[in-house]
Amino acid sequence: MNNRIIPVSLAISDKEQRLRIEQLISANSMVRLVEDEADEMGVLIYEPGDNVAEDMPHIIQALESGQAEDVYLAGNVADPEILIRAMRSGVREYLKFPVDENDFRAAIVRTAMRSSLGCDEGEKGKIFTLLGSKAGLGSTTLAVSLACALNAREPGRTVLFDLRHPVGEVPYFLDLKYEYTWGDLVHDISRLDATYLRSVMAEHESGLHVLPAPGNAERPSNHNLFLILEQLRSSYDYVVVDTAHTGDDDLPKEIELANSILIAMQLSLPCLARTSRLMDAIRSQDPDADRRMQLVATRVSRNSSIGVSEAAEVLGRQIAWVIPEDGDSVLSSINQGTPLALAYPKSPVSRVIEGIAKSLAPRPVKTRKGFSFGSLFRKKSRGADASDTFAGATL
Structure with a gap:
């Protein structure tokens, strides 16, 4: 969309499901996979695991600070408490394993549209x-x-x-x-x-x-x-x-x-x-x-x-x-x-x-700037310690 390829980071512990999502990313021209040690984060796809209580504050902070462009939860079964907390913090997407190609594509489209249309009302x-x-x-x-x-x-x-x-x-x-x-x-x-x-x-x-x-x-x-x-x-x-x-x-x-x-x-x-x-x-x-x-x-x-x-x-x-x-x-x-x-x-x-x-429309027309996807580019800070690491992604 708009010639800009959205970076996607994976925090998936299930190897089979991670491979599945990597294949979906490879087949979708709108996105690209981010290496685990890369500075950018883009869209973070996170599978809640045993350490979810420790992980969630870091995820929420990354989303609120703009380090993460968007966050998708993924898994076999959605824990209602986790979903409610995530939704209240701005997480809008949930992908059920095995991730369907159309569901993945639709989520990416929504992310791109939210970002591109993120101008003031x-x-x-x-x-x-x-x-x-x-x-x-x-x-x-x-x-x-x-x-x-x-x-x-x-x-x-x-x-x-x-x-x-x-x-x-x-x-x-x-x-x-x-x-x-x-x-x-x-x-x-x-x-x-x-x-x-x-x-x-x-x-x-x-x-x-x-x-x-x-x-x-x-x-x-x-x-x-x-x-x-x-x-x-x-x-x-x-x-x-x-x-x-x-x-x-x-x-x-x-x-x-x-x-x-x-x-x-x-x-x-x-x-x-x-x-x-x-x-x-x-x-x-x-x-x-x-x-x-x-x-x-x-x-x-x-x-x-x-x-x-x-x-x-x-x-x-x-x-x-x-x-x-x-x-x-x-x-x-x-x-x-x-x-x-x-x-x-x-x-x-x-x-x-x-x-x-x-x-x-009583007021004179004001010319507005055109669309820009520059706001989609987010950088995450360096120097995170080991306690900020989960499921293969560093916050």
């Missing part, structure tokens, strides 16, 4: 997730227009992530030609870094970056989607996600990680009922999401039989933004493959969406 980009209770409410139009409005501030610093299922429609709104999709990222998720991410991006002539959806593909797993979203918000100032709630038991990551959740709706009784159920479903999965949900009424006409205030009363929630009916401009921009904000910048719809952009 304030330095990460914001995620704005847009969805509706059903298709046809204008959420994709809203997502594309919002992304364009944000991108206009500093072209190339906003990305539009097409997560619509089963088929994304964002490219039609932008008349966008593309070669790769997020399916390519999922297919080889272990390669995911800033460089690989940029290589699959499509770019609109306005400078807006787009991560298109593959045709009729399964949604990414929650784990893969987490990795993609984290990489996106570490590479861009704003991540706009066009999606739909799946109704699964697990809260979708694009909703869980969103700074703001914009729910498109219309002023009709069936839509109000569906919107209410959608909000209830999201709240039941993540109570914290309630404060991040904001309603956007679309295609609101002056002679609507249900007023905005009435709809807000029914939903028990303020409707944050009201987008007026402007079917001619919207349909014309879609047919042209030109974003509404570019085709009709002075239209009532464009003005409201510009207001949404200013409200969601």
Whole structure:
């Protein structure tokens, strides 16, 4: 990942299992084995033994001080007390003997991602997730227009992530030609870094970056989607996600990680009922999401039989933004493959969406530094005495 090979140190007393892990390391291009007497430690794979009570303080100190980049516990049976103590001290991985190749690779990927994404939360980009209770409410139009409005501030610093299922429609709104999709990222998720991410991006002539959806593909797993979203918000100032709630038991990551959740709706009784159920479903999965949900009424006409205030009363929630009916401009921009904000910048719809952009992201864009894996390189101190030695690794 990112052309950097992660060093791995072994503190394994079981010779057969040690050989097995050495073979896994040799076969994995992401890692390399560290000699027992080397100065670096990298990822330490430790098998708790008879001296675990003496070893653990040294391991924890190495992890907390940065001498160890990460620590994996390994063994046949996990002692609950040891696991609890290790987890409280920052150990996140456990490998069961015999170590499975996929489990080992996944653990290494997680270590690399944690390190590469270890920037301050304030330095990460914001995620704005847009969805509706059903298709046809204008959420994709809203997502594309919002992304364009944000991108206009500093072209190339906003990305539009097409997560619509089963088929994304964002490219039609932008008349966008593309070669790769997020399916390519999922297919080889272990390669995911800033460089690989940029290589699959499509770019609109306005400078807006787009991560298109593959045709009729399964949604990414929650784990893969987490990795993609984290990489996106570490590479861009704003991540706009066009999606739909799946109704699964697990809260979708694009909703869980969103700074703001914009729910498109219309002023009709069936839509109000569906919107209410959608909000209830999201709240039941993540109570914290309630404060991040904001309603956007679309295609609101002056002679609507249900007023905005009435709809807000029914939903028990303020409707944050009201987008007026402007079917001619919207349909014309879609047919042209030109974003509404570019085709009709002075239209009532464009003005409201510009207001949404200013409200969601009021501060000027700040250019952030790109990814660096330099923080992964850790050095351990020399001069450890014999009492600091266990299972073949020196702390």
